[in-house]
Amino acid sequence: xxxxxxxxxxxxxxxxxxxxxxxxxxxxxxxxxxxxxxxxxxxxxxxxxxxxxxxxxxxxxxxxxxxxxxxxxxxxxxxxxxxxxxxxxxxxxxxxxxxxxxxxxxxxxxxxxxxxxxxxxxxxxxxxxxxxxxxxxxxxxxxxxxxxxxxxxxxxxxxxxxxxxxxxxxxxxxxxxxxxxxxxxxxxxxxxxxxxxxxxxxxxxxxxxxxxxxxxxxxxxxxxxxxxxxxxxxxxxxxxxxxxxxxxxxxxxxxxxxxxxxxxxxxxxxxxxxxxxxxxxxxxxxxxxxxxxxxxxxxxxxxxxxxxxxxxxxxxxxxxxxxxxxxxxxxxxxxxxxxxxxxxxxxxxxxxxxxxxxxxxxxxxxxxxxxxxxxxxxxxxxxxxxxxxxxxxxxxxxxxxxxxxxxxxxxxxxxxxxxxxxxxxxxxxxxxxxxxxxxxxxxxxxxxxxxxxxxxxxxxxxxxxxxxxxxxxxxxxxxxxxxxxxxxxxxxxxxxxxxxxxxxxxxxxxxxxxxxxxxxxxxxxxxxxxxxxxxxxxxxxxxxxxxxxxxxxxxxxxxxxxxxxxxxxxxxxxxxxxxxxxxxxxxxxxxxxx
Amino acid sequence: xxxxxxxxxxxxxxxxxxxxxxxxxxxxxxxxxxxxxxxxxxxxxxxxxxxxxxxxxxxxxxxxxxxxxxxxxxxxxxxxxxxxxxxxxxxxxxxxxxxxxxxxxxxxxxxxxxxxxxxxxxxxxxxxxxxxxxxxxxxxxxxxxxxxxxxxxxxxxxxxxxxxxxxxxxxxxxxxxxxxxxxxxxxxxxxxxxxxxxxxxxxxxxxxxxxxxxxxxxxxxxxxxxxxxxxxxxxxxxxxxxxxxxxxxxxxxxxxxxxxxxxxxxxxxxxxxxxxxxxxxxxxxxxxxxxxxxxxxxxxxxxxxxxxxxxxxxxxxxxxxxxxxxxxxxxxxxxxxxxxxxxxxxxxxxxxxxxxxxxxxxxxxxxxxxxxxxxxxxxxxxx
Numbered sequence: 001x002x003x004x005x006x007x008x009x010x011x012x013x014x015x016x017x018x019x020x021x022x023x024x025x026x027x028x029x030x031x032x033x034x035x036x037x038x039x040x041x042x043x044x045x046x047x048x049x050x051x052x053x054x055x056x057x058x059x060x061x062x063x064x065x066x067x068x069x070x071x072x073x074x075x076x077x078x079x080x081x082x083x084x085x086x087x088x089x090x091x092x093x094x095x096x097x098x099x100x101x102x103x104x105x106x107x108x109x110x111x112x113x114x115x116x117x118x119x120x121x122x123x124x125x126x127x128x129x130x131x132x133x134x135x136x137x138x139x140x141x142x143x144x145x146x147x148x149x150x151x152x153x154x155x156x157x158x159x160x161x162x163x164x165x166x167x168x169x170x171x172x173x174x175x176x177x178x179x180x181x182x183x184x185x186x187x188x189x190x191x192x193x194x195x196x197x198x199x200x201x202x203x204x205x206x207x208x209x210x211x212x213x214x215x216x217x218x219x220x221x222x223x224x225x226x227x228x229x230x231x232x233x234x235x236x237x238x239x240x241x242x243x244x245x246x247x248x249x250x251x252x253x254x255x256x257x258x259x260x261x262x263x264x265x266x267x268x269x270x271x272x273x274x275x276x277x278x279x280x281x282x283x284x285x286x287x288x289x290x291x292x293x294x295x296x297x298x299x300x301x302x303x304x305x306x307x308x309x310x311x312x313x314x315x316x317x318x319x320x321x322x323x324x325x326x327x328x329x330x331x332x333x334x335x336x337x338x339x340x341x342x343x344x345x346x347x348x349x350x351x352x353x354x355x356x357x358x359x360x361x362x363x364x365x366x367x368x369x370x371x372x373x374x375x376x377x378x379x380x381x382x383x384x385x386x387x388x389x390x391x392x393x394x395x396x397x398x399x400x401x402x403x404x405x406x407x408x409x410x411x412x413x414x415x416x417x418x419x420x421x422x423x424x425x426x427x428x429x430x431x432x433x434x435x436x437x438x439x440x441x442x443x444x445x446x447x448x449x450x451x452x453x454x455x456x457x458x459x460x461x462x463x464x465x466x467x468x469x470x471x472x473x474x475x476x477x478x479x480x481x482x483x484x485x486x487x488x489x490x491x492x493x494x495x496x497x498x499x500x501x502x503x504x505x506x507x508x509x510x511x512x513x514x515x516x517x518x519x520x521x522x523x524x525x526x527x528x529x530x531x532x533x534x535x536x537x538x539x540x541x542x543x544x545x546x547x548x549x550x551x552x553x554x555x556x557x558x559x560x561x562x563x564x565x566x567x568x569x570x571x572x573x574x575x576x577x578x579x580x581x582x583x584x585x586x587x588x589x590x591x592x593x594x
Numbered sequence: 595x596x597x598x599x600x601x602x603x604x605x606x607x608x609x610x611x612x613x614x615x616x617x618x619x620x621x622x623x624x625x626x627x628x629x630x631x632x633x634x635x636x637x638x639x640x641x642x643x644x645x646x647x648x649x650x651x652x653x654x655x656x657x658x659x660x661x662x663x664x665x666x667x668x669x670x671x672x673x674x675x676x677x678x679x680x681x682x683x684x685x686x687x688x689x690x691x692x693x694x695x696x697x698x699x700x701x702x703x704x705x706x707x708x709x710x711x712x713x714x715x716x717x718x719x720x721x722x723x724x725x726x727x728x729x730x731x732x733x734x735x736x737x738x739x740x741x742x743x744x745x746x747x748x749x750x751x752x753x754x755x756x757x758x759x760x761x762x763x764x765x766x767x768x769x770x771x772x773x774x775x776x777x778x779x780x781x782x783x784x785x786x787x788x789x790x791x792x793x794x795x796x797x798x799x800x801x802x803x804x805x806x807x808x809x810x811x812x813x814x815x816x817x818x819x820x821x822x823x824x825x826x827x828x829x830x831x832x833x834x835x836x837x838x839x840x841x842x843x844x845x846x847x848x849x850x851x852x853x854x855x856x857x858x859x860x861x862x863x864x865x866x867x868x869x870x871x872x873x874x875x876x877x878x879x880x881x882x883x884x885x886x887x888x889x890x891x892x893x894x895x896x897x898x899x900x901x902x903x904x905x906x907x908x909x910x911x912x913x914x915x916x917x918x919x920x921x922x923x924x925x926x927x928x929x930x931x932x933x934x935x936x937x938x939x940x941x942x943x944x945x946x947x948x949x950x951x952x953x954x955x956x957x958x959x960x961x962x963x964x965x966x967x968x969x970x971x972x973x974x975x976x977x
Contacts, residue, residue: 014666014707014714022671054645495883496639534645546642546655550842551879553676555665559657562644572665576672576868577876584640590876 019554023575025590027548027568032487032540032586036152039086041452042075042460044068046083046152047541053155053533061533062163065156066170069459070195071188071234073164074217076157077226077521079456080348087149088489088539089497148502151524151532158529164233170241174201179473182207182263184251184415187215188455189269189446192462193469195238197267200470204243205261209250213239215271216447217455219296220318222325223517254415254442265441265469268416268429269462272409272447278313280403282371291322291406298325298517307401309333311376313368314406315340320351322404323360327514335361335398337368339381339389354520357510365389366396368403376400411448434468434478435461443469487540491586496547500535503528542566542587548579638843652842653684660687660716662696667714668706672875674865674882675703675780678839679751682778682863683717685846686749689853693746695734696720699727699756702787703780725760727752728768731775739774747853748774754781754795758822769829772857776849779822779860782867790870794820797890798942799935800922802870807925816938823896826860830899833859837893839866840883844905848895864891872921884916889943892950907952913940 003010036046045064052061065072084090179202183190186208194204212218213235217226239245251257251270258266275290282288289304291312297304310326312319315338323334336355338345341364345352356362367389369377376398381389410427422437423430428451429437429444436443445461447453471478505521507513513520524532542565549557549566556573557566580588638646642655653659662683669676686694695718698704704721707714722730731750738746750768752761757779768775784802785791792802792814799813807813826834832855837845845863852859866873866881873881885891886905890913893905914936917923926932947953 009711009713011713011716012664012666014668014712015664017666017668017712019666019668498639544642544644545640546651547640550641550652550654551677553669553673553680553878554667555661555663555680561657569665574671574875576878577874578672578878581876582879 018571019574020556020569020571023570023573023593025575025577025592026570026573027575027577027579028589028591029542029565029568030540030587030589031484031542032491033484034487034539034541035086035088035489036083036150038483038486039082040460041082041454041457042069042079043463044083047536047538049159050150050152050155050533050536051538051543053159053529054536056530058159058162059166059168062159062168063171065159068463070170070192070238071160071455071459072156073160073230074188074226074234075456075459076153076155076160076523077230077519078217078221079153079156080350080454081153082456083152084149087152088487088492089147089535089537090149091489147499147535150535150537151502151505154503154505154524155529155533158524158526160234161230161523164230170199170237173199173241176203177201177470177473179203179264180205180262181265181267181469181473182258182261183267183269184254184257185209185215185269185271185446185448186213186245186247187269187271187446187458188217189271189458189462189465190215190267191235191238192459193267193269193445193466194243194462195241196463196466197469198238198241198243200466202470202473205246205263206243207246207249207251207257209248209270211247213245213247216273219273219299220292220321221455222295222298222321222328224324224328224513224520225321227519251415253418255418258441264473265443267462267465267469268437268442268444268448269446269458270412270415270448272411272427272453274410274412275405276408276410277405278368278407280368280371287402288371289402289404291318291404292409294322294404295325298329303329305402306331306404309335309399309401310404311368311398311400311402312336312404312406314338314408315345315347316406316408317347317351318409319404319406320347320355320360322406324355324358326404327358327360328517331401333361334359335363335400337363337366337376337378337398339365339367340383340387341365344383344387354507357507358514359510363398367391369395371400371403374399374401376403409447409453413448434472435465436468436472441472484540487586489539492537492539493582493584493586494537496545496582496584497537500531502535503532538585540586542583543585545584547582547584548588551578551582553578641842652846653688654681654842654846660684660692662687662715662717663707664714664716666712668709669702670867670869670875672868672878673702673706674839674867674878675753675782676706677878678780678845678863678865679703679778681839681842681845682751682849682861683749685849686747686776686853687717689850690745690747694718694749695738695746697722697727697730697734697748697750699750699752699761700724700787701753701756701785702782703751703753705787724756726764727756727761728775728777729764731777732764732768732771732773735774747776749776749778751778751780753786754779754783754822755785755793757781758794758820758825762820762825766825766829769826769831769858769860772831774856774858776852776859776861779862780865781822781862782865782870784867784870786867786870794818795822797939799926799939801872801925802922812925813922823860823862823894826862827896827899827901829858831858831860832856833895833897834862835860835895836862836864836891838864838882838886838891840879840886841893841905844893851895870922872924873919877919881916881919884911884919887911888913888916889947889952890916890939892946892952894950901950904950904952906954907947910947910953913943 034047049061049064181197181202181204183194183206186206190206194206197204214231275292306326310331312323319336323336326334365381366378369379378396378398380392380394382392384390416422419439421439429449431437431444431449435445443465445465446458468478507520549559554572554574556569558569559566577590580590642651663680698721727750731748735748781795784793784796790802791804796814798816801807801813805814823834823836833852835848837848848861852861864882864885866878868875886893887907888911894901895903926935
């Protein structure tokens with residue numbers, strides 16, 4: 001290179017000085033498991049699909065959901081969204097420094113502390129001594145301006161709905177394997193399994209005992225939570241793939257069906273649809289029905305005669321659905337009688353809240369002793385040390401025109417009668433980690449095989465079972481899934497996230513919804529869904545904010561371009577750790593050098 | 595021409611330049627302010643991000659940034675000054691389409707970038723002596739003027755020692771003559787290069803090698819020192835601004851704005867020094883952020899002697915948060931807590947808050963703003 005007279009070195013000749021040798025710790029990019037993904041029973045890559053939604057790649061986002069869950073529009077309505085409970089955004093208190101929050105230096109000096117729990121406030125401990133330092137510290141005592149969890153469920157619903165509206169189709173699956181699998185039961189678990197098995201190239205048949213597919217999604221979840229056109233469309237999309245469906249086909253002898261249909265494996269997902277009963281002495285005049293029958297007749301547009309005052313016995317989600325349905329069927333009063341207290345209630349908070357908003361009344365710590373004419377005799381209960389309700393011997397009367405029993409559901413296991421090697425405990429079919437029963441080739445999932453009886457759990461079961469069935473049929477062992485370490489809230493540098501409260505989905509006016517089966521929760525429009533998606537903090541996984549690239553005093557972060565993230569230049573990185581401190585999402589670890 | 599007169603637009607004519615008739619100029623164009631924080635996952639708090647439109651990304655987020663200060667320099671781990679210098683000069687390079695000359699006073703920045711015969715500079719750069727960076731800058735500006743090269747701009751830079759102490763005579767002269775130079779002070783609040791001796795910019799109570807934490811009033815004296823940005827404002831030059839390495843968008847905005855003026859300009863950047871302040875290298879940016887959020891270091895800008903904008907505190911915190919991260923203040927907490935001193939520092943910070951109006955809703959993101967941000971970003975795409 002030609003240089004001016006007497007100039008021997010190039011600009012930037014300090015590059016000869018490899019400052020990387022100064023380093024005692026090196027920064028390393030990591031990918032961690034976001035709490036939402038960790039909490040999702042369906043195993044969705046939530047952060048992954050939000051990433052696409054954030055840049056308006058709605059179709060890509062939808063396709064990412066579809067890799068794990070074939071029912072985004074349904075899920076966006078009926079899921080109890082554990083993801084949002086786990087979401088780190090719900091724990092954000094906007095700090096100025098992490099030191100403030102974690103007391104990393106000098107906690108002994110009486111500095112600010114943050115309890116890290118919703119509703120807490122930032123506190124500065126009282127000053128010691130009585131110098132002029134008796135200044136009022138109130139101006140620092142700020143309310144914990146806690147943010148809210150990302151409305152993941154609402155965004156999922158938006159994506160599910162836009163997919164239905166735009167008629168996005170499922171891409172072709174893997175090449176055919178020639179294997180035949182029978183899925184018994186057309187509920188969420190069965191349909192999810194059938195979908196995933198089809199994607200993996202298997203020939204799938206679904207036998208459904210009733211006249212319609214959907215299982216509990218259709219017969220257990222009222223239309224005000226899940227409109228039937230949404231349910232039908234998402235099911236039709238799966239059926240359209242070429243899955244063989246046989247309705248009104250009740251399986252009574254599993255092994256015979258397997259033999260007859262020449263199936264290589266079976267997935268059992270018949271659910272739990274038998275209402276559990278309690279013996280309540282009652283005269284002839286009283287009207288007692290079970291909750292599932294009530295929900296089923298509401299689905300069939302029948303109007304059972306319930307009378308003015310309806311008592312629902314039980315404290316689960318079905319009890320809430322039954323009480324809300326009774327209201328809509330014309331009951332002027334719907335009263336839930338439950339033997340324990342609200343915090344012990346198995347029903348999801350959301351359902352309880354919505355029920356109360358709609359005017360459903362609650363009678364805690366009570367059991368129904370007997371029905372006498374138009375009146376119920378309730379016995380008061382009290383919780384013992386173990387939290388179990390004990391009778392007190394005190395009684396109370398309650399007028400009721402009918403009683404709806406919502407005491408839980410049990411699985412019909414009669415079709416397994418001929419198979420002695422299947423293990424059943426407490427009414428639940430026992431399966432191993434691959435979802436297989438102790439009878440080779442027979443797998444089980446959904447309500448029949450688990451205690452967590454939600455649609456989301458069933459869908460997650462279906463996916464897991466399908467992958468394991470496919471592996472089993474191919475004669476390969478299912479790989480152990482390695483979970484990345486959890487992206488804890490404490491790793492985030494929340495300074496960098498803008499404040500943005502959650503976009504709440506509006507609820508139908510409470511009065512209006514008491515009389516109709518219109519959908520209670522209205523969806524988000526595009527701008528709201530986009531805003532909500534962008535509230536995602538991408539916990540534990542780089543989202544290319546350029547912070548590390550910008551804040552390195554030694555220019556030792558190499559930007560690889562959009563979608564390709566960054567690399568460290570260890571020849572020059574001095575290991576100061578600013579990149580790790582300033583990474584908003586905690587995706588950089590500092591690791592000691594050898 | 596006196597400073598009180600209304601500025602006339604810069605004509606660019608050679609006569610003006612040669613005869614020194616130019617006046618303090620209005621900005622030729624004002625860069626759009628980044629203060630409106632839009633909500634794109636990280637708003638504009640982070641360096642860049644795929645959800646930001648190109649004009650809203652920082653110079654530093656771009657692969658094509660100049661890297662005026664390149665790899666292999668010998669600054670300590672986590673050096674705030676190395677960071678500040680690259681931020682400021684890269685921004686100045688973009689604002690001038692890569693036409694700047696930098697004069698550099700003696701100090702850390704000079705020493706760690708140019709140990710003979712190496713250089714880390716990728717821009718035309720000259721070092722003279724400790725106190726005359728402003729004069730050298732003035733000289734370069736005069737030479738360029740004489741040659742009619744008004745497209746080439748001059749930056750003079752120094753640490754706080756070379757600015758507020760040793761260089762203040764030359765600097766005041768540069769201001770007074772309104773020479774067309776941007777002077778940048780990287781303030782790390784002591785003479786770090788020579789072993790952390792006190793400067794006129796060292797804050798009260800801070801321990802340095804010459805203000806030991808011993809005696810009845812440990813650390814630096816109260817009631818001394820200089821507030822250089824205010825001294826610069828008193829010269830009524832076109833533009834004075836303060837910034838920290840913690841707010842990159844703000845810093846780049848100010849450098850670009852400074853380059854839109856002709857005449858003397860002054861930007862004062864707080865650059866934490868892990869060595870001299872006794873802080874963790876990883877905390878450099880965090881400490882700069884705390885300096886602003888406590889009110890200890892007011893971030894503002896002024897034109898012709900009047901404050902025209904302040905960067906609001908986003909979430910005010912007590913000064914302890916700032917002090918505790920630095921060993922130069924350790925004697926305020928060990929062996930016993932010096933409430934009186936801490937409260938005095940707090941009062942100083944609170945005074946800054948009052949004086950510059952650092953608190954207020956402007957600094958907060960309002961939901962309505964974020965909505966606007968989203969709709970603006972979506973353009974016509976949202977129904």
